[in-house]
Amino acid sequence: MNKTVSFITDHFGKYNTSDIDSCLAVGGFTGLKRALGLTPADVIRTIADSGIQGRGGAAYSTGKKWQQAAAVPGEDKVVICNADEGEPCTFKDRALLENDPFRLIEGMAIAGYAVGAGHGYIYLREEYRHLKPRLEKAIEQARTCRWLGNHIQDSNFNFDITLYSGAGAYVCGEGSTLIESMEGKSGRPRIKPPYIKECGLFQKPTLVNNVETLAAAAAILEKGAEAFTAYGTEKSPGTKLISLAGNVKNPGAYEIPFGMTLREIIETIGGGLEEGRTLKLLQLGGASGSIAPAALLGTPYTYEDLNKAGLDVGSGGILVVDDRTSVIEFLKAIQDFFIHESCGKCTPCREGNRQIGRIIARYAEGAPRPDDLETARRFATIMCNCSFCGLGETAQSALLSAMRHFPEAFEADAFEAGVTGTKETIGERGLRV
Template sequence: MDRTVKVISKNFKKYNVESIDEYIKLGGFSALKKAFDLGPKGIINELKISDLKGRGGAAFPTGKKWEQATKVPGDRKIIICNADEGEPATFKDRYLLEYDPFKVIEGMTIAGITFNANEGFIYIREEYKYLHDKFKKAIQLTKENNYLGQNILNTGFNFDITVFSGAGAYVCGESTALIESIEGKSGRPRLKLARTSEKGLYDLPTLANNIETLAAVATILEIGGEEYAKYGTKNSKGTKLISLCGNINKPGAYEVPFGITLKEIIYDIGGGVKNGNALKFLQLGGASGPIVPASMIDLKYCYNELNANGINIGSGAILVADETNKVVDFLKSVQDFFLHESCGKCTPCREGNRQITKIINRFVNDEASIEDLKTIEKFANVMKYASFCGLGKTAPTALLSAIKHFPIEFYQHIKTVRKTS
């Protein structure tokens, strides 16, 4: 039974991305035309009706965010599209870049109309280098057809987009670190003395959104906020692009309505666990997300139910691990990633990741002690509450959730326990 939907993803693999005419035949740029008719207030009203929340992980209401941004004064304003998809197990944004770049451009331009901005930047991760030139080609085609650039559709509105490549740093997915990177500085998070909408890129008013959010905006204006809100649940309206991977028969990027269960995602959409093995756990939201035991797969994939159980949707990644996976081995791979990607700016993250990695290695090598288990949990909680940015705060999420749901697996790797058992 196919539980997926085609709303934001309806154009995937349906047209040649080097042909703007094919995109237009599919209804492309109808949302942009509607945006000029609606104006900023009308656009924001549609977003509020849709109840769209930021799809980059923060889940802040987009309509509210844009409304607040429009109240910021300034003669020069900037739009940023965050396509720095560096979260392990996350690849759904790549599908937007690869299979529907014009929709992303359309969404960014609508943001420009709303925020009265004439400049846009799309920050694409360095590992997607093969897509950089393709996206630049899409920008050029859009400009040649008067949907971007000077005097768009003879409205007098000007908006242009620049493609910016990251250097491969995961922390640049954080908006202020991304801004620092565009400015030519080391990609490290800023001290947030003011909102990005007030002082962002070059200290100018800046509206930054995840690429999926901007694609959703274009979709919502095309079909209407009320129509989009028909998908999902009462408190989690709409749809979500997910990245399904791991020990699963049908990995891939899918679009699902909120309210579907994790079990339906794994078995109806993903075709079940590979080789008929038993499901052991999931990791939701990428490397910074929690480990969810198989006993919780009847939970609905929506903000309310997951949040009530201490789980965040995050980037939309769903990694499936079967019974052949050891929890401590999995945590080692997660910890090695964060040790490598920590920018080193703050002590809790820099030293916390270093020390946790050392202790995790002792568990992997069956050399851990009871004291190690107490210490690793203490360090993880210090990182969670004292780190400067989201990387350090969420890096220990997998570890803390694993200790909660799989405590026995840690004891199995403790020397004294192994000797007495």
């Protein structure tokens, strides 16, 4: 457990999350106070110097994103916090909302000051409705103490926040889909251009950032960019909140420095697998992430090293799967999820997911057709290249990586007459899946 760090999560467990005074006593809002003493350009430069990349999954430079948003003309700008954490095996944003809600409010105000926005919205996923009263109370207390509202801390900066609840659609984690939902429309992605930074919520210039990104920005302004870059590697500076789940002894949300190997994360932080179990596969970045075999456990957890291995940091999810689960049944669960969550707007995603779902179901039943593997590969490639948004583009990451790393799972001799491919049957018969 000593491998974890506390940069973004420094305030966890140190104050009463229902009391802003206790938050201020441990240094809360120090980052915003320092930001108000700088020019917006200097704030953006600090974020850029930290090298932080967006923590929602796209990994786009936050400093560059803020700079682009600030350059868009218009006085009525908006900042949106994407708290629609719908990626399976991803719960690190929930940890931030539960343990340090004021850090998020602070980060949103800093972002608003940097890009010239006067209002912010938190888009909270429906499944986190139990956190709505906590956030509402935190926002109200921040107004009372003049960390939100007009002339924040006697400055010329005005910024307020509104909490908005989603309806539980996974696709609304995509920026333009989230905005469509907030406007009362069906949650489906927009055509781009125009881009969100120019024409977002209610046609206003809009900046959308993830919960972790905004919380990290507050911590960076509080402690400095150099304190952040003291962690990690040259190309992947800083820390990352991960959601470690599955067949490990110590699942949970942890803050780690970039550069640890996957093996260190699983064995040192996660406590390893249960006695007598072996690793079947890992999935990084949630349901839309690629899967990896045990042979890749030595890969450092950095953007560049994971990319070389055909993996991705994504949302920060790390799902550990042991030998009790078959590759095919794992893929079937993933596919069922995407069939359910596809918004249906574009044909490649809508029909591709359905057809691939039928193919995987035949594999799970032990009765694949001779051309099923090639057909699934072809459909998956079309989805990656032609889908309207990131959901369809990444829905088959697990399947395509399974074809690469676990080809034996799709071989004819992996099935026997009457074998369904369920976890229990596979465990009993010892099939190579």
